[in-house]
Amino acid sequence: MTIMNLLISALSQGMIYVPMALGVFIAFRVLNMPDLTIDGSFVVGMCVCAVVTIAGHPGLALLCGALAGALAGLCTGILQTKLRINPILSGILTMTGLYTINFMVLGGQSNLYLQKTALNSAGVETQVACDTLYKSFRAFLVDVTGNKRLDANLSAVLLTGIIVIAVLAVLAVFFYTRPGMAIRATGDNEEMVRSSSINADRARVTGIMLSNALVALSGALLRQQQRYDELNFGSGMLVVGLASVIIGQVFFGKRSVTLGLISAMFGSLIYRVILQFAYKIDMPSYAVKLLSAVIVVIALTLPLIRRLIRDRRAEKEETA
Amino acid sequence: MSELILTGLKKTFEKGTPNAKLALDDLSLKAAPGDFITVLGSNGAGKSTLFNAILGKFRLDRGKIILGGTDITxxxxxxxxxxxxxxxxxxxxxxxxxxxIEENLALAYTRKASRSFFAVNRRDSAYFRELLSSLKLGLEDRMGTQMGLLSGGQRQAAALLMATIAEPRLLLLDEHTAALDPGTAEKVLALTRQLVEKKHLTCLMITHNMQAALQMGNRTIVMDRGKIALDISGEARQKLSVADLLQRFHAMSGHDLDDDRILLSQSKQG
Structure with missing residues (x-):
């Protein structure tokens, strides 16, 4: 595999996880709240998308997946604000409950292939692959360019890229509208939001719903691209998202919310490139989660280490 | 400019436990429109509890709060x-x-701002700039600066603007200058006086500074054990000195004054 192919493959994965990174950014950086629902809402996005795709509506499937994520967020939000349950526990409760929901969405099984029964030319019933957005988009590109050997990864990157950029643009605008600003302020100083006569609970719940809808959208996109699902797929998603957000911050700093969103996007892409190279040097795929956890730990301790070094140096200068 | 009527406010925290504390004891107060009332009292007298009751931070056991003719209980x-x-x-x-700074003001202004797609817009910005320049702190040229980068005094001045930006019927100030250095505190107090006068706000101000309590506003109440122990206004108040006030305070409350801060301000001024 050439470097170019490697990069395209990394990007096609990375793009899919961008909405999730944006969702994690909204939960952790904007709302300033660790939300563990994310692990569950990723899978709910996958499962709902699978069912609707098989029913023959691949476009609607993405939307439904995202909406299902928003509902999961609504649940966590209500637990947190109306029932006053600790935020971390609220997320864990929803995530745990979602496992059953996801199982039920898949019709009481833990895997569902994106295929449907159809009659072949001989009039015999066979299983054929369902249409997905990726398949249709590639067919469309092949039609337009006339290139029959178009790389599936490349067309996938393009499609996901278009969706991701659109989502990012809408979010960037949203956070400067009044409801968007209320969400940012709620994460910054909730008391001030209340004393400005804004329903902070509502702002918080909206933020959590938005965050989980984005995470579920990632799940839905992944589901259409990779065509299989796995109920445990979501575990550790939160850490992956957090790693992306933190990597992005290393490159872009943390200034405005727009820059934060853009940096989360690039963080997600860079993270996948790192993973691809790790695979290239024969890292086994089960090592991914440990790698993500280590990246997050290192990134989070960097400021502390930097301060220690600075103090040490200052001390040396004083004694010298 | 609105009337505030508190009738028979009662609140016991942790009722039915050994820690039960009667924080508001059948407290009633009528503030006329435009009244600027300074509130004194030792620690635990119920001043902040009174404010929190008006702000709706907890449910009252009994009582009624009417602001500008509306029952807000x-x-x-x-x-x-x-x-x-x-x-x-x-x-x-x-x-x-x-x-x-600009986003903070825009958020506070959301209450009364006319509808707009973006929270920060040109029309409101011009108004915010004008407000900020009235502070004479140079903040009007730093509207894009993060609030957290300002000094405590600057932040408090900005917060004062935010609290009054939406023409409230009532302004509650809970020792809002106590954490500032004396010079800055003086400035913020002057600004407070100016804003309250200009907008004819009905205002309650908690303070531990007896001098300020008598100089500012048109009425002073002293709280003790969840009640209003002293309520003076008009000529009687004008004639009152800090020493008189302390004396009456002692006489009214009938128990030892164990508040360091009041004693301290007494020794400083007396």
């Missing part, structure tokens, strides 16, 4: 905030540190 805290501005001792409480 059952309203949620954020609903009441539509017509109540408040400011606390800690400048951090009133502002969002990671948002810009």
């Amino acid at each position: 059952r309203q949620k805290d954020y609903q009441r905030a539509l017509n109540i501005g408040c400011l606390f001792q800690d400048p951090m409480r009133g502002t969002a540190p990671h948002m810009t």
Whole structure:
């Protein structure tokens, strides 16, 4: 595999996880709240998308997946604000409950292939692959360019890229509208939001719903691209998202919310490139989660280490 | 400019436990429109509890709160905030540190601003700039600066603007200058006086500074054990000195004054 192919493959994965990174950014950086629902809402996005795709509506499937994520967020939000349950526990409760929901969405099984029964030319019933957005988009590109050997990864990157950029643009605008600003302020100083006569609970719940809808959208996109699902797929998603957000911050700093969103996007892409190279040097795929956890730990301790070094140096200068 | 009527406010915290504390004891108060009332009292007298009751931070056991003719007793805290501005001792409480000065003002203004797609827009910005320049702190040229980068005094001045930006019916100030250095405190107090006068606000101000309590506003109440122990206004108040006030305070409360801060301000001024 050439470097170019490697990069395209990394990007096609990375793009899919961008909405999730944006969702994690909204939960952790904007709302300033660790939300563990994310692990569950990723899978709910996958499962709902699978069912609707098989029913023959691949476009609607993405939307439904995202909406299902928003509902999961609504649940966590209500637990947190109306029932006053600790935020971390609220997320864990929803995530745990979602496992059953996801199982039920898949019709009481833990895997569902994106295929449907159809009659072949001989009039015999066979299983054929369902249409997905990726398949249709590639067919469309092949039609337009006339290139029959178009790389599936490349067309996938393009499609996901278009969706991701659109989502990012809408979010960037949203956070400067009044409801968007209320969400940012709620994460910054909730008391001030209340004393400005804004329903902070509502702002918080909206933020959590938005965050989980984005995470579920990632799940839905992944589901259409990779065509299989796995109920445990979501575990550790939160850490992956957090790693992306933190990597992005290393490159872009943390200034405005727009820059934060853009940096989360690039963080997600860079993270996948790192993973691809790790695979290239024969890292086994089960090592991914440990790698993500280590990246997050290192990134989070960097400021502390930097301060220690600075103090040490200052001390040396004083004694010298 | 609105009338505030408190009738028979009663609140016991941790009722039915050994820690039960009667914080508000059948407290009634009628503030005429435009009244500027300074509130004194030792620690635990119920001053902040009174404010929190008006702000709706907890449910009262009994009593009624009427502001500008509307019964707000059952309203949620954020609903009441539509017509109540408040400011606390800690400048951090009133502002969002990671948002810009302009965004903070826009958020506070959301209550009364006319509809707009973006929270920060040209029309409101011009108004905010004008307000900020009235502070004479040079903040009008730093509207894009994050609130958290300002000094405590600057933040408190900005928070004061935010508390009054939406023309509230009532302004509550809870020792809002206590955490500032004397010079800055003086400036913020002057600004307070100016804003309250200009907008004819009905205002309650908690303070531990007896001098300020007598100089500012038109009426002074002293709270003790969840009640109003002393309520003076008009000529009687004008004639009153800090020493007189302390004496009456002792006589009224009938128990030892164990508040260091009041004693301290007494020794400083007396």
